[in-house]
Amino acid sequence: MTEKTDDHVAIELIDVEKSFGRQTVLKKINLKIHEGKTTVIVGASGQGKSVILKHMLGLVKPDAGRVLVFDQELGRLNRNELKKIRTQFGVLFQNAALFDSLTVYDNVALPLRERTKMHEEEIRSNVMEKLGLMDLQAAEKKFPAQISGGMQKRVGLARALIMNPKIVFFDEPTTGLDAHKSNEIYRLFFRTQNQLKYTAVIVSHDVPKIFKLSDFVALLAEGVIQGCMTPEEFQLSEHPLITQFVEETMGPIYSSEKDEEGFYAKA
Amino acid sequence: MLKIFETLGNHTLYYLNQAGRMGIFLGGSVIAFFMPPYKIWPMVRQLQFIGARSMFVILFTGAFTGMVLGLQGYYTLRKFGSESVLGSAVALSLIRELGPVLTALMVIGRAGSAICAEIGIMRNSEQIDALECMAIDPYKYLMVPKFVACVISLPLLTFLFDLVGIFGGYLIGVKLLGVNEGAYFESMKSSVVWADIEMGLIKSLVFGVLVFWINSAKGYYLHLERAGGFGAEGVSRTTTSAVVLSSVSVLVWDYLISAIKL
Numbered sequence: 413m414t415e416k417t418d419d420h421v422a423i424e425l426i427d428v429e430k431s432f433g434r435q436t437v438l439k440k441i442n443l444k445i446h447e448g449k450t451t452v453i454v455g456a457s458g459q460g461k462s463v464i465l466k467h468m469l470g471l472v473k474p475d476a477g478r479v480l481v482f483d484q485e486l487g488r489l490n491r492n493e494l495k496k497i498r499t500q501f502g503v504l505f506q507n508a509a510l511f512d513s514l515t516v517y518d519n520v521a522l523p524l525r526e527r528t529k530m531h532e533e534e535i536r537s538n539v540m541e542k543l544g545l546m547d548l549q550a551a552e553k554k555f556p557a558q559i560s561g562g563m564q565k566r567v568g569l570a571r572a573l574i575m576n577p578k579i580v581f582f583d584e585p586t587t588g589l590d591a592h593k594s595n596e597i598y599r600l601f602f603r604t605q606n607q608l609k610y611t612a613v614i615v616s617h618d619v620p621k622i623f624k625l626s627d628f629v630a631l632l633a634e635g636v637i638q639g640c641m642t643p644e645e646f647q648l649s650e651h652p653l654i655t656q657f658v659e660e661t662m663g664p665i666y667s668s669e670k671d672e673e674g675f676y677a678k679a
Numbered sequence: 680m681l682k683i684f685e686t687l688g689n690h691t692l693y694y695l696n697q698a699g700r701m702g703i704f705l706g707g708s709v710i711a712f713f714m715p716p717y718k719i720w721p722m723v724r725q726l727q728f729i730g731a732r733s734m735f736v737i738l739f740t741g742a743f744t745g746m747v748l749g750l751q752g753y754y755t756l757r758k759f760g761s762e763s764v765l766g767s768a769v770a771l772s773l774i775r776e777l778g779p780v781l782t783a784l785m786v787i788g789r790a791g792s793a794i795c796a797e798i799g800i801m802r803n804s805e806q807i808d809a810l811e812c813m814a815i816d817p818y819k820y821l822m823v824p825k826f827v828a829c830v831i832s833l834p835l836l837t838f839l840f841d842l843v844g845i846f847g848g849y850l851i852g853v854k855l856l857g858v859n860e861g862a863y864f865e866s867m868k869s870s871v872v873w874a875d876i877e878m879g880l881i882k883s884l885v886f887g888v889l890v891f892w893i894n895s896a897k898g899y900y901l902h903l904e905r906a907g908g909f910g911a912e913g914v915s916r917t918t919t920s921a922v923v924l925s926s927v928s929v930l931v932w933d934y935l936i937s938a939i940k941l
Contacts, residue, residue: 469812491816498814509809511801526815575813 439635502572730832745847769848798898833887
């Protein structure tokens with residue numbers, strides 16, 4: 413495992429175990445998320461990638477082990493302390509999890525309305541700025557059910573970023589989108605992260621595209637993090653499970669330099 | 680043989696669990712109510728939905744309940760030649776029992792099911808998780824306005840129900856069947872005491888808490904339902920069980936409060 417000691421650790425999972433009923437999902441998870449960097453958790457479907465994310469968010473408590481966020485152990489915090497930590501989170505859920513009885517505008521405005529004392533004009537300018545960034549001004553008055561899946565994800569992203577969070581979690585940000593739409597999400601991600609400098613944790617199986625955005629890649633297989641390293645190291649790793657994953661998902665040849673060169677520079 | 684014990688144990692554990700989380704839920708809602716910030720507008724909107732929009736149905740059921748009480752009461756009382764106490768009979772049964780109970784049952788049918796389904800769907804589509812991750816307390820944001828609206832509107836609706844019911848009894852008893860108008864109201868005045876009104880008020884407040892509590896908690900813990908809270912069917916099943924459970928609890932508590940107060 414590669415460690416960069418000069419980095420600050422934003423989130424750390426130590427020996428986290430979790431079972432649902434008789435099914436053990438996480439056996440012993442050890443993972444560090446470095447501040448200001450993008451960490452991607454990859455792995456086959458159904459391995460418990462989202463469960464790891466839910467542990468980091470404090471939505472699920474581990475059966476054993478510890479989850480530290482900014483050096484505070486989530487399991488030991490009371491409701492208010494947990495709430496305080498979460499004020500620094502932004503989350504893009506797998507299905508966007510928009511409030512379906514609120515309009516796009518109200519969805520994005522909700523955190524500002526509930527958590528700040530801003531005036532409605534201030535809220536409006538903030539929300540419209542974020543919607544503009546996501547190219548969504550026209551959809552302002554629509555309800556989530558009236559817009560496409562890709563637009564819903566963008567609304568979710570706008571909502572996740574509205575409070576300028578320190579850590580943003582992405583649960584399968586591009587699943588269910590076509591290549592064009594997922595590129596758009598990646599571009600938005602790239603652009604907003606450059607602008608806002610947040611720590612990003614991405615759960616995805618959109619390999620190899622996601623590698624270009626990431627500083628670290630972690631493979632979850634058999635309930636264990638098999639390694640967390642830079643994308644280059646990951647693809648050249650000799651760990652049998654990692655090699656297997658790399659070969660299955662992107663073929664035996666390392667080719668991501670060639671295809672779509674300069675793609676993200678466009679953003 | 681062992682299997683019986685296993686099933687029995689599982690059931691017991693499930694219900695204990697459920698009772699525990701229901702308790703936690705009510706506690707959480709009460710605590711959230713006292714925590715700032717205090718936002719009036721969401722409460723007003725829930726009051727409108729749970730209270731104001733139930734008015735028509737309450738007026739209707741109240742009027743017919745009073746009318747049927749007038750009718751039945753008249754023929755029963757006539758056997759003993761005491762039609763003159765019809766007003767007292769109608770008013771007492773409405774204020775003490777029928778008003779609070781029927782109002783609660785109507786509100787459960789109209790708004791309780793809606794509360795459970797709304798919160799259940801939010802749970803199912805991760806909207807409640809999303810709220811928590813945004814550091815917005817779901818108790819404060821979702822539950823407190825409904826809680827306040829239920830506790831305020833049930834007594835008011837009950838009051839309306841009683842009033843309309845008494846008037847319905849008057850229409851049938853006095854106008855249709857010819858009971859003396861003075862006797863109808865005089866018997867009412869002399870027999871209804873503050874304790875009766877107090878009992879009705881306490882009942883309607885308790886029912887307000889019950890309607891909110893059971894329906895919201897069922898929706899909130901949809902994912903923990905034993906039958907499975909998945910998808911549209913999970914929501915419909917849970918809503919059904921919430922409506923049944925809250926209706927039964929209203930009747931049980933009605934008996935308990937009557938037994939304690941009398």
